[in-house]
Amino acid sequence: MTDQSPAALWQDALANITNAMTQAARTPMKSEATRPYDPLALMQTMSDFAVGLGRNPQQLLEVQLQAAHEWGDFWSRAFLSKTDAEKPRDRRFASPEWQDNPYYRTIRDAYLLASKQIRSVAQVAEKGDTPNAAMIDFLVDQYLNAIAPTNFAMTNPDVVKRTVETGGANLAQGFAHLIEDVAEGKRIVRRRTADAFEKGKTIAATPGSVVFQNHLFQLIQYDPTTKDVAADPLLYVPPLVNKFYMIDLQPKSSLVKWLVDQGRTVFVISWINPDERHRDCGVEQYVLDGIVEAIGQARAKSGADKVDLFSFCLGGTLVSVVLAWLQAKGRAGEVNTATLIGSMVDFADMRDWAAFVHEAHLDALEGHLERQGFIDSTELQQLFAAVRSNDLIWSSVINHYLLDKAAPPSDLLYWFEDGARIPHAFLKSYNRGLLANNALKEKTGFAVGGVEIDLASVKTPIFLIALKDDHVSAWSAVYDGGKLFGGPVTFVLGGSGHNAGVINPPAANKHGFWTSDAKPGTAQEWLAGATRNEGSWWPSWNAWLAEHGSGKRVPGRMPADAIEPAPGSYVSITH
Template identity: 70%
Template sequence: MIADLTRQLQDAAKKMMKGEVKTTLPFDPFAVAQATSEFALGLAMKPTDLMQVQLAAAQQWGAFWTGALAGKETEKPRDRRFGAPEWQDDAYYRGIRDAYLLASKQLREIVSLGEGSQSGTAMVSFLLDQYLNAISPANFAATNPEVVKRTKETGGANLVQGFAHLIEDISSGKGIVQRRTDPTAFEKGKTIAATPGEVVYENDLFQLIQYTPTTDKVAAEPLLYVPPLVNRYYMIDLVPRQSLVKWLVDEGRTVFVVSWVNPTEAHKDKGVGDYVLDGIVEAVGQVRQRTGASPDLFAFCLGGTLVAIALAWLAAKKRADEVNSATLIGSLVDFADMRDWSAFVHEGHLAALEDHLESQGFIDSLELQRLFAAMRANDLIWSSVVNHYLLDRPAPPSDLLYWFEDGARIPSAFLKGYNRDLLLNNRLKEPAGFEVGGVPIDLAAIKTPVLVIALKDDHVSAWEAVYRGARDIGTEFILGGSGHNAGVINPPAANKHGFWTNKAKPADANEWLASATRHEGSWWPTWTKWLDAHGGKRKVPARTIKDGIEPAPGRYAMMK
C-alpha cells in the first residue's frame, strides 16, 4: 500500500510539473478583494451595530454552554450532514454540531449588516458560505462519528485507501472529488437516455430527435423540448422509471427534443441569436414540416430563456402561430434578482471571463461543473469528500448525477452576449432592449399561451424571481416542490414533492404562496391537462419514423 501511494504521489507530481499553467482565470480576484475590503470598511463604520451583535453573541454562547453542561438536548436540525444518530444522541457530537451551527448563524448575521452593491454583498456571502461549508465538523475524521466508527472497524484502512483516492484524483488533472456517482453504472442509449427514437434532422448546432410512438393515436400537437446548453438534453430521459420522455410518449404524445452540439473552437462565434434562429426556430420549422402541426414547446432553465426570446421574435415577425404553446420550467426572463449568483455578475468577473474565453473559444464543461458544485458545496463537494476520502465508500449509482457530470461547453460569443446583455444589464426586461437578427425583442408582445413552472427549492433560478418574470409577461404559473433538477424529474408513480397552484397573481411571490393550494404528487399530469386545454383536443394516427438518420440519443449527445 505504501509503495502504491509513493508511486501515485510521484506520478501526480510529474503531471503537475508537465501541465500547462493557464495565464488567465475565469474570474477577477481583484473584484473579490475589493468586495471584501468594502465590506470590512462598511462594517467598521457601524460600531453600534457591531456592539449589539457582540452582546447578542455573548448571551447566545452563555445559553449554549449552560445547556450543554446540563446535558440539555436540542432540536435536531434539518441538515443532511448531521444525519447519523450520534449527532443527536451523543452529548459530545451534539455539542460540536450545535456550536458549529451557532457560530455559522452569528457570522452570517454579521455579513447581513454589510452595505454595498448587490454583487459585492453576494461575493462576501459566497466566500463566507464556502468557508463555513469547508470547516463543518462533518468533514473531519476526528469529529465525524461515522468516520470514527468506520476507522475503528477497519483499523484505519479506510483513511489509507481514502488518501490513495485523493492522490489518484489529483493525478488525473481534474482536481478532487470526481466521484459523486459511479461513472460505469449507466450507458447512454442502453440504460439511460434509452427511450427508442431516431435523429431526424441535424445542423451544426443541434440534432432533432423524434421518439417512437407507443400508442395507436397521439395528440395532434407535437411536443418539442429545448434544453439548456450547459448539460445534455437527457435530464428528461433518465432511467425508464424516471423518464419524462417515456411517460409523455406512453401518454400519447409525439415528442421531439433538441440535442445541442458540444461546441468546439469552430463554434466560438455562435451567439444567442444563432441558437435562437438556427436552433429553436429551425427546430420548430422541422417539427411543423414533419407533423403538419404547430408544436407545444417546453424548456428548462436557460433553454426556457431562449424559448421566450424565440417567441418574441416570432411575434415580431408575425409568425406567432408557428408555436401552439410554451412551458418554461425553472427559467428566468427577469435577471434583477440573481441571489447568490450575483457574486459572479460583476464587471470585473465578466471582463476576466472574456479574456479567459479568448484562449480557447468556449467555456469548458469542467469549469461550469465546478461553479455549479460550489453553489451547492455540501451536496456536491463535501459529501463526496467524506464518502470517498474518509469513509472509503464507493460512489452510489445516480442517474441524475451521471447526467449532471455529463456537461457540455458553451461558445465564447454566446456566453459574452448572455452575460452582458441578459445577466448584467437585464435587457430582456426592457421593451426592445435586446435584438436577435436585427429584430427588437419585446417579451410583452408574446401572445402565445405560456405556462411557467418554478421549483420551490431552486438554487439556480429562485422561484420568487421566476414568479415575477411570469407575472410581468402575463403567464400562468405553477410552483413545484424540490430543487432545480430533482423538481423537474417527478414521475407520478413516485408521488413525491407536491406542487402549488393559485389563479391569483399578487405582486409579492410569498403572498401568492400563502394563498396557494398545495397538491400532493407530481405536476406532470396537471401540465398535460393544461396542454390539452390549449390544444385542439384532436387525436391523430401515431407518427411513425421512416427516415431516421441514426438511433437516439445520437452523435451530439455522445460528443466529448
C-alpha cells in the same frame, strides 16, 4: 463494511498510494494563462467587507452583545446536558450520534451557532442588493461549508467508526484518492461509483431517431407507443450547459417516455458540444439556427401547423426570446403554447449567482473565453459545485477521502457530470446583454436578427413552472418573470430543487406542487393563497396541454428519414 482484515486493507491502501503518487509524478502540472474570474476582485471584496464593518460600529456592537448572550446560554445548556432543543434539518448531521452523543451534539450546535453569528456579521458589512454583497455572502458560505465538523476525521462520528473498523486504512485509501484527483488537474472531487449507466441502453434509452441535424443541434423524434397521438407535437429545448437527457434518464423516471406513453409526439433538441468552430455562435445563432429551425423541422416532420414548446432553465430563457421574435415577425402562430420550467427572464434576483455578474469577473471571463473560444464543461462544473458545495464538494470529500466508500449510482448525478461547453460569443451576449442589464425586463434594446425583443408582445399561452427549493432559478424570481409576458400565464410551483423537482414521475408520488389562479403582486402572497397538491405536476401539465390543444388525434407518427438512432451522436461528444 468490508470483509477484508485491516492488514489487507492497509496493504491495498499503500499500493494505491504508491500508484497514485507514481501517476502524479508522471503528469505534468497544468498552468493557466487566464482564469474565468478575477482573483483581485475577490480580494477587493474581502477588503470592502472589513471596511464595511468599521463603518457600522453600533450595529457590530449589537451583534457582538447578542453573540455573547447566545454563547452564555449555549454553554449553560451544554454543561447541563439539555437535549430538548429541536434537531436541525441539516443532512450533514443525519447520523444519530449527532443528537444522542453529548460530544458530537455540542460540536454540532457550536458550529451552527457560530455560523449564524458569522452570517449576522456579514449583514453588518453589506450594503444593499449588489454583486459585492452577493460575493460576500458567497465567500462566507464557502468558508462555513468548508469548516463544518463533518469534514474532519476526528469530529465526524461516521469517520471515527469507519477508522476503527479498518484500522485507519480508509484514511490511507482516501489520501490515494486525493492524490489522483489533484494529479487529474480538474480541481474536482471525482465521484467514485460503478459504471452503472450507458447512453442509449440504460439511460437516454427511449426509442427514437435523429431526423435532422445542423452545426448546432440534432433533432430527435421518439417512436410512438400508442395507436394514435395528439395532433399537436411537443418540442423540448434544453439548456446549453448540460446534455438534453435529464428528461430521459432511466425509463422509470423518464419524462420523455411518460409523455410518449400519454400519446404525445415528442421532439427534442440535442445541442452539439461546441469547439473552436463554434466560437462566434451567440444567442442569435442559437435562437435562429437552433430553436426557430427546430420548430420548422418539427412542424414539417409531424405535418402539424403548430408545436407546443417545453423547456428547462436557460432553454426557457431562450424560448422566451424566440416567442418575442416570432411575434415581431408575424410568425407567432407556429407555436401553440410554451412551457418554461425553472427558467428566469427577470434577473433582478439571482441570489448566489449575482456574485458572478460582477464587472471584474465578467471582464476576466471574456478574456478567458477570447483565449480558448469557449468555457469548458469542467469549469462550469466547478462553478455549479461551488454554489452547491455541501452536496457537490464536501459530501464527496467525506465519502471518498475520509470514508473510502463508493458513491451509489445516480442517474441524475451521471447526467450532471456529463456537461458541455458554451461558446465564447454566446456567453458574452448572454452575460452582457441579458444578465447584467436585465434586458428582458428593462427593455434595454436586446435584439436578435435585428428584432428588438419585447416579452410584453408575447401572447402565446405560457405554463410557468418554478421549483420551491431551486438554487439556480429562485422560485420567486421565476414568478416575477411571468409578469413580463403579454399573454395568459399559468403558474405552478413544484416541490424539491432545480433538477430533482423536474424529474418527478407520478408513480413516485413525491414532492407535491402548489396551484392557484390568483395573480397577486408577490410570490409569497401567491403561495399563501395556493393549494398544495400531492404527487407530480406532470399530469396537471398534460391536462393543460390538452385544454389548450386542438383536441384532434392522428395515427402514431413514426420518425421518417432517420439519420441515426436516438440519443444520437452529438450527445456523446466529450472532447
